[in-house]
Amino acid sequence: MSQTLAPRATSPEGNGSEKALRVGQRSLLRRFLSRPEVGSLIGAVVVFSVFFAVAEPFRQASSFSTVLYASSMIGLMAIAVALLMIGGEFDLSAGVAVITSAITAGMFSYQLSTNVWVGAAVALLVSVGIGFVNGLLLIRTRVPSFLITLSMFLMLQGINVAVTKLITGGVATQNISNMDGFDSARLVFASEFDIAGFNLRATVIWWLVFAAVATWVLMRTRVGNWIYAVGGNRESARAVGVPVHKVKVGLFMTVGFMAWFVGMHMLFKFNTVQSGEGVGNELLYIMAAVVGGCLLTGGYGTVIGAVIGAFIYGMTKQGIVYAGWDNNWVMFFVGAMLLTAVLVNSWVRTQANKR
Amino acid sequence: MSAMTTHTDPPRPREPEGSDPIVELRGVGKSFGNVRALSGIDLKVGTGEVTCILGDNGAGKSTLIKIIAGLHGSTEGEYRVDGKPVRFSSPREALDHGIATVYQDLAIVQLMPVWRNFFLGSELSTGFGPLRRLDIGRMRAICDQELQKMGIDLPSIDMPVQNLSGGQKQVLAIARAIYFGARVLILDEPTAALGVKQSGVVLKYVNAARDAGLGVVFITHNPHHAYMVGDHFVVIKLGEVEFDAPRSELSLEDLTHHMAGGAELDALEHELERGQLPTVDPLHDSTPGWT
Numbered sequence: 001m002s003q004t005l006a007p008r009a010t011s012p013e014g015n016g017s018e019k020a021l022r023v024g025q026r027s028l029l030r031r032f033l034s035r036p037e038v039g040s041l042i043g044a045v046v047v048f049s050v051f052f053a054v055a056e057p058f059r060q061a062s063s064f065s066t067v068l069y070a071s072s073m074i075g076l077m078a079i080a081v082a083l084l085m086i087g088g089e090f091d092l093s094a095g096v097a098v099i100t101s102a103i104t105a106g107m108f109s110y111q112l113s114t115n116v117w118v119g120a121a122v123a124l125l126v127s128v129g130i131g132f133v134n135g136l137l138l139i140r141t142r143v144p145s146f147l148i149t150l151s152m153f154l155m156l157q158g159i160n161v162a163v164t165k166l167i168t169g170g171v172a173t174q175n176i177s178n179m180d181g182f183d184s185a186r187l188v189f190a191s192e193f194d195i196a197g198f199n200l201r202a203t204v205i206w207w208l209v210f211a212a213v214a215t216w217v218l219m220r221t222r223v224g225n226w227i228y229a230v231g232g233n234r235e236s237a238r239a240v241g242v243p244v245h246k247v248k249v250g251l252f253m254t255v256g257f258m259a260w261f262v263g264m265h266m267l268f269k270f271n272t273v274q275s276g277e278g279v280g281n282e283l284l285y286i287m288a289a290v291v292g293g294c295l296l297t298g299g300y301g302t303v304i305g306a307v308i309g310a311f312i313y314g315m316t317k318q319g320i321v322y323a324g325w326d327n328n329w330v331m332f333f334v335g336a337m338l339l340t341a342v343l344v345n346s347w348v349r350t351q352a353n354k355r
Numbered sequence: 356m357s358a359m360t361t362h363t364d365p366p367r368p369r370e371p372e373g374s375d376p377i378v379e380l381r382g383v384g385k386s387f388g389n390v391r392a393l394s395g396i397d398l399k400v401g402t403g404e405v406t407c408i409l410g411d412n413g414a415g416k417s418t419l420i421k422i423i424a425g426l427h428g429s430t431e432g433e434y435r436v437d438g439k440p441v442r443f444s445s446p447r448e449a450l451d452h453g454i455a456t457v458y459q460d461l462a463i464v465q466l467m468p469v470w471r472n473f474f475l476g477s478e479l480s481t482g483f484g485p486l487r488r489l490d491i492g493r494m495r496a497i498c499d500q501e502l503q504k505m506g507i508d509l510p511s512i513d514m515p516v517q518n519l520s521g522g523q524k525q526v527l528a529i530a531r532a533i534y535f536g537a538r539v540l541i542l543d544e545p546t547a548a549l550g551v552k553q554s555g556v557v558l559k560y561v562n563a564a565r566d567a568g569l570g571v572v573f574i575t576h577n578p579h580h581a582y583m584v585g586d587h588f589v590v591i592k593l594g595e596v597e598f599d600a601p602r603s604e605l606s607l608e609d610l611t612h613h614m615a616g617g618a619e620l621d622a623l624e625h626e627l628e629r630g631q632l633p634t635v636d637p638l639h640d641s642t643p644g645w646t
Contacts, residue, residue: 300466
């Protein structure tokens, strides 16, 4: 758009004294409270304190590295899912898409005896392609993404098991640990280092790196502005020239990319993939994003919130084990936490917006 | 500059009629199949001039602004911008000619901060390649400056737009259109959903835009609002211009009269005076109704 017309200095109220920039006038506390992720931050502190108090093993550094690892497994996908939700859409196929990606890479490399990196590249195409198809169906049919990705979820779930059985005769892919390129791939996707007794896993580093990149894109680039806009008001965004379709398809492809990444981690960590896994994880990703302040209706939320949401999940999952409670309580607590977080978030939001 | 307190103020000095119009319609009409929504519309919008288009619901006001805004093509007549015939196929093209429309739904995103809304779709960037990023400092400064020029006082340009009043949202949309190079501003019933005080706020900015040299097309069905700011009035009825006059040739009473239906209203008045009113059953009856 052209900016040829110089704005003229007329004011209906007799242009009074030039005021200083109205920035930073809200108090620090109010600005903090109006952040989408504030509820999840409080929640994280509470959950941490509870398990720190009741579970003795939780206090050790080695347990903390396990907590971080469990968080990163949900958190990596939660980053992409949070971006998608801010853009106003769901992806229910995200959980099984991870497994689809791992199966594709594993079986392609094994059946054609290629370097595992070739399999990984094919899997990347497939994963991003699935995201592209999701997005394309959405904008072409205007059917809600809930239904489109639910269909994709069921189809992928079926394909994963059926194709694996068809080719290998079992429900898992073949072990690829002695194939070319496996070691370098494992180094990238599934390595671990010991730093002063603290076991640091590659996924945790990648989790934080991707979170930082996603946050930067969301808050500091045009695309980020557009993501908020298409989720907040699709028609308005279109009216001012935002490429709504490209943004939405791009977001689904981002989820596809992240599914590929997590899938590669699983493949190179365990050497083989159980084809029936992944079901139910899509809801955990959404849970993490919502706990972190994303609205189901779109247009609101942050990636940092989703990271904290995933961290709360990781603490709960491992904390219950360390506390010696029955493992079946994990889902109960995760559910209760989600409910609390949603209520606290909406309450904080109304309070912060009151003035 | 608070001449707009009441509509009894004497008319202000006006730009002479007939200065080169930016937008000119000659005999423009639009048919949807067999239905003739609009026909024979002549309209001129010059710089620093407020043209009010009035009409009852379904009179064809919306069709007319959609033609001017580039959403519809006309099926007859001529549409000229700066004297040259044009044919727009999208609002974007109209915008490139400096014709901006502020719709009732405003094209804003409620949950986003004021400054992000201001620049949405036309964000300023800095840096190169993968480090290309929003020039947040400059965008905030410009947004703040532009809003101050329009006299909007907000506690913070970081507040989400949903916290603004209806009038402030209108003014934000107007300020944005002006900043991004609008020469003609089309306002689609900007006061329709607003209270008395908020309407006054918007009308002040209509004046401000006029004084800034923009041509304003102000669509409304409120003759009082129109008379407060208008330089030229066009009343549309059943898709045709019923009445077209500069401010100097009419009073608010004339305008209200035309707006309210003119001759039809006279007939209705006459009918009411004859006293042939329907009789109504007393309310205590369990089956109230017309008899």
